[in-house]
Amino acid sequence: MQMLLKGDYFNGKFTHPEGLVNLSTAQEKILKNCPGELTHKLWEAGVFYDHIEKSIESAQKGFDTWRKLSFEQRVSYLKKYQEIVRARKDEIAMALALEVGKPLWEAKTEAAALDSKVSVTISDSLERIKQETIKEVMPKIDGHVVYKPLGPCFVIGPFNFPCHLANGQILSALLAGNSIIFKPSEKTIYSAQLMIECFHQAGFPEGVINFINGTGLTAGKITGDKRIRGVFFTGSKAIGLKILENTYTDLGKLVALELGGKNSTIIHHDTNMSHALPELLRACFLTTGQRCTSTSMILIHRKIEQEFISQFKALTERITVGHPTKSNDPFMGPLIDAHAEKLYFDFCQFGKDEGAEEIISPRKLDIGFEGHYVSPSIHYAKKPDLKGKFIQEEIFGPNCFFVPYDDIEEAIKIANCTEYGLAASVFTRDPEIYKLCLRDIDSGLLNLNRSTVGATARLPFGGLKSSGNHRPAAVSMIDHCVSTVASLETLDDNSSKISDVVGLKE
Numbered sequence: 001m002q003m004l005l006k007g008d009y010f011n012g013k014f015t016h017p018e019g020l021v022n023l024s025t026a027q028e029k030i031l032k033n034c035p036g037e038l039t040h041k042l043w044e045a046g047v048f049y050d051h052i053e054k055s056i057e058s059a060q061k062g063f064d065t066w067r068k069l070s071f072e073q074r075v076s077y078l079k080k081y082q083e084i085v086r087a088r089k090d091e092i093a094m095a096l097a098l099e100v101g102k103p104l105w106e107a108k109t110e111a112a113a114l115d116s117k118v119s120v121t122i123s124d125s126l127e128r129i130k131q132e133t134i135k136e137v138m139p140k141i142d143g144h145v146v147y148k149p150l151g152p153c154f155v156i157g158p159f160n161f162p163c164h165l166a167n168g169q170i171l172s173a174l175l176a177g178n179s180i181i182f183k184p185s186e187k188t189i190y191s192a193q194l195m196i197e198c199f200h201q202a203g204f205p206e207g208v209i210n211f212i213n214g215t216g217l218t219a220g221k222i223t224g225d226k227r228i229r230g231v232f233f234t235g236s237k238a239i240g241l242k243i244l245e246n247t248y249t250d251l252g253k254l255v256a257l258e259l260g261g262k263n264s265t266i267i268h269h270d271t272n273m274s275h276a277l278p279e280l281l282r283a284c285f286l287t288t289g290q291r292c293t294s295t296s297m298i299l300i301h302r303k304i305e306q307e308f309i310s311q312f313k314a315l316t317e318r319i320t321v322g323h324p325t326k327s328n329d330p331f332m333g334p335l336i337d338a339h340a341e342k343l344y345f346d347f348c349q350f351g352k353d354e355g356a357e358e359i360i361s362p363r364k365l366d367i368g369f370e371g372h373y374v375s376p377s378i379h380y381a382k383k384p385d386l387k388g389k390f391i392q393e394e395i396f397g398p399n400c401f402f403v404p405y406d407d408i409e410e411a412i413k414i415a416n417c418t419e420y421g422l423a424a425s426v427f428t429r430d431p432e433i434y435k436l437c438l439r440d441i442d443s444g445l446l447n448l449n450r451s452t453v454g455a456t457a458r459l460p461f462g463g464l465k466s467s468g469n470h471r472p473a474a475v476s477m478i479d480h481c482v483s484t485v486a487s488l489e490t491l492d493d494n495s496s497k498i499s500d501v502v503g504l505k506e
């Protein structure tokens, strides 16, 4: 695979800025050995601030064309994109595996989701923004609701799903009539570029799609620009807060934040263990624990804790860690970079400092390739410090910890102790236990006998508390891509009379 970095994309063209060229064979070798590291370094040198203004102007022009098209016309562009992204899915999967470090089998599921998301956006989301008429909301007057696009929108992506998450936001924004500028994580620029190439090949009108590389500085300048009417962000709480600070004076700007999680799973005493164990294993450790929905805290009923934990430990010890493309279908690949590796070990240490016992200690692994390969780890916290860093903060690495409970209220209380509220799940055969969890756990996603990972595009996806700002993505993403206009309509222009006006002088 030849990896050509093409630069920013605006006015319908990639810019090929000086300095960003084909990766040399030596560079490709580094990337293939040490996923994540190289593109980051390359792009630090490849940020062009004069492209910010050009991208915004391009998005304004694109908006003016695109907003006037009918839904049918927009759908036909999206379908062209769908064909192209389907045809290029293997290439995209390879890029995702190398950049993020997720195993190729897993990267393929992300690449395939780009295609299926087009169909779901058209079949399930579009209905939500079709104009509606409500007959006779008042005598002889109809009510009419129109959903208008916002304008040029800015999509900011995280590193862990460089294509899939932005794709969902971009498709909804486009279908609603907005133009977009997309800034991917500086750690995963190449996969994101491939996705933009597919939009380019689909022949969208100039300026409808724009792509810019850079770090927080670039993102901050675009986010704060008055011409940007929607900001769709997926990433950490810390950056979400910066975006709010940067935009709060611009009241008409729509800001949708999809942020981090500290997700809990409750394993009740009546759980079918052979079902719950593999579900939980995937929830804790897939993508090396780098999913916003990864389970971090496992509330385990005291009656079954010994048996469950011992079986979970044995399964965890069987997890294979390997190179994302060269090893034979490993369970997980490396962490994204050195910083993530440091945080992982630091957090495991916080756990110990705050009194948790290590059931499996985290280890740095040498698997014969460069990269940030670590083992999964498990802690056990009999009486956790509910205010401690370990229990409060997102780890974003392959760690989980067990906390025993006696009654369900106690489990719910612990599940609610963190400031996050993204995903939770409960494993039980008792519908009453589930009902209690549904009523009392503060979480945007709550699954029964299904783990916290693996959401569907057909339901809303978003968190409560510090996990978001009540603008869930997935099927409901499109709701945040429009402004609502309500009209009272009548063709009867003869029903108001001056004589009916109260308080006029003779």
Ligand code: NAD
Pocket: 156, 157, 158, 159, 160, 161, 165, 183, 184, 185, 186, 214, 215, 216, 217, 219, 220, 223, 234, 235, 236, 237, 239, 240, 242, 243, 258, 259, 260, 261, 291, 292, 293, 394, 396, 422, 462, 463, 467
């Ligand atoms: P991050 O917050 O470090 O970076 C995300 C993006 O924000 C990057 O593109 C980055 O360049 C950009 N950015 C940095 N400074 C900015 C600024 N001042 N203004 C605007 N943008 C700025 O996140 P990450 O490490 O890439 O991803 C991991 C985080 O994302 C975790 O917290 C994870 O839980 C979260 N996440 C959430 C969801 C969700 O749907 N809720 C999904 C995936 C990941």
